[in-house]
Structure formats: C-alpha cells, structure tokens
Amino acid sequence: MNRSVFLRQLRYWTFHCSLNALPSFCIAMIYLQLWKNSSAVIAMLCAIVTFILLYAALTSLNGTLTDKSHVLSRALQLGTRIRAVISGISLFTLPTGIGMMISPDFWCGALAIHLLNLAAKALGGRWDFFQPYRSSEMPGDLFLPVFATTLLEGFILSFLLLMISFFAVMFLQARDRRNTFRKLHSSRCN
Numbered sequence: 001m002n003r004s005v006f007l008r009q010l011r012y013w014t015f016h017c018s019l020n021a022l023p024s025f026c027i028a029m030i031y032l033q034l035w036k037n038s039s040a041v042i043a044m045l046c047a048i049v050t051f052i053l054l055y056a057a058l059t060s061l062n063g064t065l066t067d068k069s070h071v072l073s074r075a076l077q078l079g080t081r082i083r084a085v086i087s088g089i090s091l092f093t094l095p096t097g098i099g100m101m102i103s104p105d106f107w108c109g110a111l112a113i114h115l116l117n118l119a120a121k122a123l124g125g126r127w128d129f130f131q132p133y134r135s136s137e138m139p140g141d142l143f144l145p146v147f148a149t150t151l152l153e154g155f156i157l158s159f160l161l162l163m164i165s166f167f168a169v170m171f172l173q174a175r176d177r178r179n180t181f182r183k184l185h186s187s188r189c190n
Helices: 003-031 038-058 071-096 098-102 104-122 143-189
Strands: none
Touching (some): 003 038, 003 071, 003 143, 038 143, 071 098
16 A cells, blocks of 8 residues: 555545535434434544545555546546535535435434344344434443444445446446447448
8 A cells, every 4th residue: 555645545535524424423413412422423423534544545555446447446436426416415405304304314324223223132132222312311322332323324325325336337338338339330431
C-alpha cells in the first residue's frame, strides 16, 4: 500500500463517508433522541471512522478498486456519486418527517436493528439487542448496540448502492459498446 495513495483516499473517504452518514446520524440524533446518550454518539462516530478507514484501505490496495478502468472501480465511483445525491435529498427532506420515511437510511437502519435483534434472540438473548428508547427510559451504555447497528446499516447501504452502481456501469458499458459498433459499422458502409 502506497502511503500517499492511502492519505489521498483517506481525505476522499472522510468527506464522502461523513456526508453519507449524515442522514442516518440526524435520524438517530433527532428522532431516536440518541443525542442524550454520549456512548451512543461515540459509537456512531466510531462506526463512521471504521468505514472511512475500511474504504480508504480497500481503495489504496493495488487491484481492481485502484484501476480506474475496472468495472468495480467505476461502480464504486458511481455509487459514491449516487449516495451523495441521495444523502443531499434526504438531508433536505428530513425536517418534513416524510423525508425520513423515503430515506434509505431509515429503512436500512430499521433492517439493521431487526437483523441484530433476530441474531440476539437466536443466540439465546432474552431481550432485544437494540431497541430504540424514549429518552426517559434510555439505558446508560448503548455503545455496543449502536456501534453494531451503525456498522450493519452501513454495510447494507454499501451493498445496495454497489449493486445499483454495478448494474448502472454494466448498462453504460453496453451502451458504449453499441455506440462504438454503430460508429464502426457506419464508417465501413461509407
């Protein structure tokens, strides 16, 4: 891993991961009132830093993600742009309440909570792994449940966007090949 490449990727992913985490962070802080629990806030920030470091490391290693012409690299770039647009729309519409319901962050967060609760029960837990609480009944230490939920939500969002981006890049490549074929065919006919 090249140190200068890693530092460049670290700056890039710090910006994008912070921007992309902002809708989820706002939902958790405002609607779940997790701002009242310092361990929950620290857990979310730690999970965001984990994603920044993970993406920076993955995109700094020699291979397909550093090759700008490779389909996976192009899909990741497109996914980053799509996610930035979705985050911007989500942030703009969150104050309406309706924005929260159309935000993928809300649904992926709810799915993450549900999956972690199912896993906790399957492992013999007697209570939910993470339950959004009203501020009056919030327990003291929420670090582990909030950290795990934030990580799982981030992985779900990353997977969905990578899949959408991958198919979009495949579509764009097919379109480019058709256009190239048409140009070659029309130049031969003339």
